[in-house]
Amino acid sequence: MVTNFQSHYIPNTIAEQDELLAAVGLSSVDDLFSDIPDDYRNPPLRLPDPMSELEIQRELGAMAGRNRPLSSGPSFLGAGSYYHFIPSIVKAVMTRGEFLTAYTPYQPEVSQGTLQVIFEFQTMISALYGMEVANAGMYDGATSLAEAVLMACRVTRRQQVVVSDTVAPAYRQVIATYCQAQGIAIDIVRTADIGASVTEATAGVVAQYPNFYGGLDDLAALAATAHDDGALLVVSADPLAMGMLKPPGEFGADIVTGEGQPIGIPPSFGGPYLGLFSCKQQYIRQMPSRLVGRTTDTQGRTGYVLTLQTREQHIRRERATSNICTNEALYALASTIYLAAMGRQGLRQVAELCYHKSHYAASAIGGLDGYSLPQSGEFFQEFVVTCPEAPAKINRRLMERNILGGLDVSDRFENGMLLCVTEMNSREDIDLLVDALSAEK
Amino acid sequence: MLNKGGNRDTTSLLMDRSVPGRVGVITPGLDVPAAPLPDAAYLRDDLPLPEVSEPEVVQYFTSLSQLNFSIDTHFYPLGSCTMKYNPKINDEVAFLPGFAGIHPQQPAEQSQGALELLCRLQDFLTEVTGMAATSLATLAGAHGELGGVLMMRAYHLARGDSGRTKMGIPDSAHGTNPASAAMAGFDVVTIPSDADGNTDLAALREIASDDLAGVMITLPSTLGLFDTNILEVCQIVHDCGGLVYGDGANMNALLGRAKLGELGFDVCHLNLHKTFSTPHGGGGPGAGPVCCGENLAPYLAAPVVAVNDAGEYSLAEPEQSIGKISGFHGNFGVLVRAYTYIRTLGAAGLLSISGNAVLNANYIMESLKDIYELPYDRTCMHEVVFSADRQRERGVSGLEVAKRLLDYGFHAPTMYFPLIVHEALMIEPTESETKETLDAFIDALRVIDSEATSEPELVQHAPHTTPVSRLDEATAARRPVLRWEAAAD
Numbered sequence: 060m061v062t063n064f065q066s067h068y069i070p071n072t073i074a075e076q077d078e079l080l081a082a083v084g085l086s087s088v089d090d091l092f093s094d095i096p097d098d099y100r101n102p103p104l105r106l107p108d109p110m111s112e113l114e115i116q117r118e119l120g121a122m123a124g125r126n127r128p129l130s131s132g133p134s135f136l137g138a139g140s141y142y143h144f145i146p147s148i149v150k151a152v153m154t155r156g157e158f159l160t161a162y163t164p165y166q167p168e169v170s171q172g173t174l175q176v177i178f179e180f181q182t183m184i185s186a187l188y189g190m191e192v193a194n195a196g197m198y199d200g201a202t203s204l205a206e207a208v209l210m211a212c213r214v215t216r217r218q219q220v221v222v223s224d225t226v227a228p229a230y231r232q233v234i235a236t237y238c239q240a241q242g243i244a245i246d247i248v249r250t251a252d253i254g255a256s257v258t259e260a261t262a263g264v265v266a267q268y269p270n271f272y273g274g275l276d277d278l279a280a281l282a283a284t285a286h287d288d289g290a291l292l293v294v295s296a297d298p299l300a301m302g303m304l305k306p307p308g309e310f311g312a313d314i315v316t317g318e319g320q321p322i323g324i325p326p327s328f329g330g331p332y333l334g335l336f337s338c339k340q341q342y343i344r345q346m347p348s349r350l351v352g353r354t355t356d357t358q359g360r361t362g363y364v365l366t367l368q369t370r371e372q373h374i375r376r377e378r379a380t381s382n383i384c385t386n387e388a389l390y391a392l393a394s395t396i397y398l399a400a401m402g403r404q405g406l407r408q409v410a411e412l413c414y415h416k417s418h419y420a421a422s423a424i425g426g427l428d429g430y431s432l433p434q435s436g437e438f439f440q441e442f443v444v445t446c447p448e449a450p451a452k453i454n455r456r457l458m459e460r461n462i463l464g465g466l467d468v469s470d471r472f473e474n475g476m477l478l479c480v481t482e483m484n485s486r487e488d489i490d491l492l493v494d495a496l497s498a499e500k
Numbered sequence: 501m502l503n504k505g506g507n508r509d510t511t512s513l514l515m516d517r518s519v520p521g522r523v524g525v526i527t528p529g530l531d532v533p534a535a536p537l538p539d540a541a542y543l544r545d546d547l548p549l550p551e552v553s554e555p556e557v558v559q560y561f562t563s564l565s566q567l568n569f570s571i572d573t574h575f576y577p578l579g580s581c582t583m584k585y586n587p588k589i590n591d592e593v594a595f596l597p598g599f600a601g602i603h604p605q606q607p608a609e610q611s612q613g614a615l616e617l618l619c620r621l622q623d624f625l626t627e628v629t630g631m632a633a634t635s636l637a638t639l640a641g642a643h644g645e646l647g648g649v650l651m652m653r654a655y656h657l658a659r660g661d662s663g664r665t666k667m668g669i670p671d672s673a674h675g676t677n678p679a680s681a682a683m684a685g686f687d688v689v690t691i692p693s694d695a696d697g698n699t700d701l702a703a704l705r706e707i708a709s710d711d712l713a714g715v716m717i718t719l720p721s722t723l724g725l726f727d728t729n730i731l732e733v734c735q736i737v738h739d740c741g742g743l744v745y746g747d748g749a750n751m752n753a754l755l756g757r758a759k760l761g762e763l764g765f766d767v768c769h770l771n772l773h774k775t776f777s778t779p780h781g782g783g784g785p786g787a788g789p790v791c792c793g794e795n796l797a798p799y800l801a802a803p804v805v806a807v808n809d810a811g812e813y814s815l816a817e818p819e820q821s822i823g824k825i826s827g828f829h830g831n832f833g834v835l836v837r838a839y840t841y842i843r844t845l846g847a848a849g850l851l852s853i854s855g856n857a858v859l860n861a862n863y864i865m866e867s868l869k870d871i872y873e874l875p876y877d878r879t880c881m882h883e884v885v886f887s888a889d890r891q892r893e894r895g896v897s898g899l900e901v902a903k904r905l906l907d908y909g910f911h912a913p914t915m916y917f918p919l920i921v922h923e924a925l926m927i928e929p930t931e932s933e934t935k936e937t938l939d940a941f942i943d944a945l946r947v948i949d950s951e952a953t954s955e956p957e958l959v960q961h962a963p964h965t966t967p968v969s970r971l972d973e974a975t976a977a978r979r980p981v982l983r984w985e986a987a988a989d
Contacts, residue, residue, distance in 0.1 A: 064848035064849055064851070064852050065852075066845060066849045066852050066853070068584075068585055068587060068777075068844075068845070068849075068853075068931070068932065069852055069853070069856050069931050069932070070932070070933065070934040070935075071856060071859075071860075071934065071935055075935050076855075076856065076859060078935065079859050079860070079862075079863040079935065080859065082863055082866055082867065083859075083862045083863055083865075083866045084866070085862075088855040088856075088858075088859055091855070091858045091859060091862060091879055092726075092757050092758075092858070093879070094725070094726035094728050094878075094879060095726055095757060095758045096728075096730075096731055096763075099731075099758050099759075099762055099763055100757060100758060101756070101757060102630065102756075102758065102759050102762060104627065104628070104756045104847040104850065104851070105627055105847070106624060106627060106628075106842065106846050106847040106850070107843065107846055108846045108847075108848075109844060109845055109846035109848060109849050110843055110844055110846070112589050112844070115589060115593070115840060115843060115844055116589070116592075116593070118843070119593040119596065119617075119836075119840060120593075120596065120598075121613070122598070122613035122614070122616060122617050123593070123596040123597070123598025123599050123613055123614075124598055124613065125598070125612045125613030125616075126598045126599070126602045126606075126610060126611045126612070126613045126614050127602065127606065127610040127611070128597040128598055128601035128602055129601050129602065129603055130597055130601050131597075134603070136603050136605060136606065138605055139604075139605075139827060139828075140603055140604050140605065140828070142603070144527075146524075146525050146554075148554060148557060148558050150595070151558070152557075152558060152561045152562060152565075154591060155562065155565045156570055156571070156572030156573065157565035157566060157568045157570045157572065157573060158565050158568065158570070158781065158782055159570070159572075159586065159591070159779045159781055159782075160570040160571035160572045160583075160586050160779050160780065161568045161569065161570040161571075161780065161781075161782045162576065162578055162581050162583060162780045162782070162783070162911075163780070163782065163783035163784075164782065164783065165578075166569070166902075166903075166906065166911065166912050167968070167971050168903070168906055168963050168966040168967070168968055168969065168970070168971070169567075169568065169569035169574075169906055169911065169963075169966055169967075170567075170568055170569070170782075171510075171564070171567040171568070171967050171968055172564040172565045172566065172567040172568040172782075173568055173782035173783070175510065175513075175564055175567075176561070176564060176782075178513070178982075178983070178984070179513060179514055179984075181982055181983050182513070182514075182515065182983040182984040183549060185983050186547075186548040186549060186983075187547075187549075189544075192982050192983070193982075193983070195783070196784075198639040198640060198643060198785075198826060199639065199826055199827045199828075200827055201824075201826055201827035202639070202643070202825075202826055202827070209683075229824055229827055229828070230827070232823055232824040233823075233824050233825060233826065233827065235823055236650070236801075236822060236823035236824060236825050237683070237825075239650065239822070239823070240650060240653055240683070240684045240685030240686075241683070241685060242685075275538065275542055279541075301544070301547075302547060303537075303543060303544065304538075304542055304543065304544060305541070305542055305543055305544045305545075306544060309544070318827070325595075325600040325601060326600070326601065326602060326603045326604065327594075327599065327600045327601075327602070327832050327833045328599065328602050328603070328604050328611065328614050328828070328829065328832040329604030329827065329828025329829045329830070329832055330604075330639065330785070330826070330827075330828055330829070330830055330831040330832050330833065330834070331639070331784075331785035331831040331832075331833050331834055332827065332828075343980065343982070349783070350980070350982055351982070352976040352977070352980050352981055352982055353976065353981040353982075354971050354972045354973065354975055354976035354981075355971070355972055355975070356968040356969040356970060356971050356972070357961070357969045357970050357972075358969055360968055360969075361511065362968040362971045363971075364971045364973050364976050366973065366976040366977050366980060366982075367977055367980060368977075369977075371675075372642070372674075372675035372676050372678075372679035373674075373675040373676075373917075374675070375675070375679075376675045376678040376679060376688075377678035377679055377681065377682040377688040378682070379675065379679040379682075381679065381683070382642040382645065382646060382676050382679035382680040382682075382683050383640070383642055383643075384640065384641065384642045384674075384675075384676050385640040385641060385642070385771075385773065385780075385783060385784040385785075385786040386640070386783055386784045386785075387639075387781075387783075387784045387785045388781050388782040388783030388784045388785075389779070389781025389782060389783075389784065389785060390781075390784075390785060392561075392781075392782065396557060396561055398549055399514055399524060399549075399550060399552060399557045399560075399561075400524035400525045400552075400554060400557050401524065401525055401549070402518075402522075402523065402524050402525070402549050402550055402551045402552060403518075403547050403548070403549045403550070403551050404523055404551065405523065405524060405525045405527055406547060406549060407547055408527040409527055411530075412527065412528070412530060414535065414537075415530055415532055415533075415534050415535050416530075416532055418535035419532035419533060419535065422535075437538040437539065437542055454607070458607075458610070463603070463606065463610075466605055482527070482528065485531060486531040486532050489532070
């Protein structure tokens, strides 16, 4: 089949293609594909006709218009994806073609931009988490935690982990998917029961900080419990909360992972996000994914390279620490720009805004007739409220006022709704929510 | 110190630039009463992040970007990576507030446009691969492989066939294939290639028994060749009860030319960041959707998008799903870009993509095979694999040839891969380049070959014009410095 379609993405014209064909001694493009068995060559391809960019803009604009963006009204949904402010410079810089359209930096001489960014990223993520080493990133928070579970098993040569039931349900499911073929036993227990569940066969204790329901678990106690039996403490931590909270590393965590979305990445219906992954220095040779290290060139100038690659699949193949190859480098860049701009003062200020606003909201909602706060203890920006009726019903009526309510967690708390308040919610937004809930009772 | 690339100085890191009191962002004031802070045991003392102003951030990162080669600035013929043009409209639509600004757990009625896009993309990819169903939940090529081989495992186990512990993988395969098979609990058995670069059928028959779960085949292979034994390969594997996995990394060659499902593959992944033009971003994000036949569809990773008779879209979990494999519904922003690409090109455009990608590779092959060793002298697909053995005889390695290309303003080909070709140089031009660029690249490789004779040291010590010269990787690995430290400078 010969096609005369001239795409704007393909420079060579039919005439130029004919020149190239002549040079290779063939008469048609179809001849290039003669190795494909005849009966299977050129199957019908049923796809819509090509469209101009103008038409594409209209079609995609219309599809986007049938979704409700978080910016279109007060929004209080968190639960693993968070609505935070992103300075305009993040997109402006990360979409530069030199970053956007480069490959993995396998040729360091012409990839110093990407490599130095990753080195900055590793520096900032280890600083946020209070850890010695961070890698160049994983796919997302869920897969990062699952890989940490596998790593804890490799480090300890044990095949059982104890996972707190306050770890995000989706994260627990992804851990189960990653472990299903490796003979690893996963015990999901209440945080209070972790101590009783850890034995000398336990590879790791897995917790989330703040946990999925917003609360702050006692990481120091979990570290002691894990270490007493030679297990590792693995924590998935919100990087933005690290603007004010003591990092897991200071509590003795051995591997700290996280979802990088809150620091400079839009919610984007769940991806692309960014897996954060850090650990103690002694475990670096068991880490998954890429690492960038500093070195010098033949003239003594400082430069950066991918390093410790013998851990990775392209060298070690079936004995690699992970199969991961492509990760989320562009979003590691986004987070690095975000953290550079926020800096020492800005990140603390944002974290504190989330903290104070969520406490203001929790206090007001907890005081409404029919509503209560079922959890005591410290929290960061998310909290559960017990509602007078099913959260799904309340959320529908909130949406009539163009307010996006919280996640239905009635599987764990009777009529429970998990609400999230960030710096994006003004006092007016919060008061609107409180008024609306008040009208629901 | 002098600048490295003529732009602003990038030699110092952010923490070196930090000046107490500088701010990069002004945050809004607190408009609610302050709550008491948590117990001090929960609060951190110090936050060791830099303090720099907004212009410094923009200037620093922009200057860093200029140290990179990229598709937008350089020809990037990196074999097996499909470094094609990344259309800007794709980025623009992915950033629309109705896409970038929606939460993954909003009720389905608030995200019908997004779900419809995903559902249509599932259908497009199912059609392109000739399969029956697709899941978009996997976030990269290797992630798709993991999902796919876990599905193969689940399929066998569901039939009570628990003795299938082996996965056959060609010696030319990407490292991710054996690594993914190992993560799914399989023992890897290597399948050699025959003299023509095809799967060695005799070797395959030897491992085809009731302990073989399946094979992972890259088509075209990493040698850049269409495996002319492919129908027999599928037959042999199926006859012993095994399944055939297709690594779709090289699908750019086959768009509209052949469908894996029709050839006999049971399951495959696609690299949207290769074939479907989404930007590599310096190493991701990608997307690695998994497409499969009816036999494996019940095992697809969750979620998939379903549509009912009323035209309402929702997320669904296949009945015997291997489970959730990522936090939400896949790399949506990447999926939007791929959807836009397919919609822009249609069937005619995709055919033109594969035709031009393969034509360009064959043009390079024909133009250089008189001076660079061509281990498999037959029509290639989207990429050509040379050996630098003849240059090696003159003391210049494949790596040095590749590094010398950087001086001529071309990104290096993939080197020393596939492992079965000595001194391999794997060149993938894609469909995006002009004849003029291809000719300039061919000229550069011819000049480098003559330099290997006339001035071998020039090639051996290349590159000479890049921001840094050859870097000491051995020391980097022996004494790893993986983050900034105040005392280290």
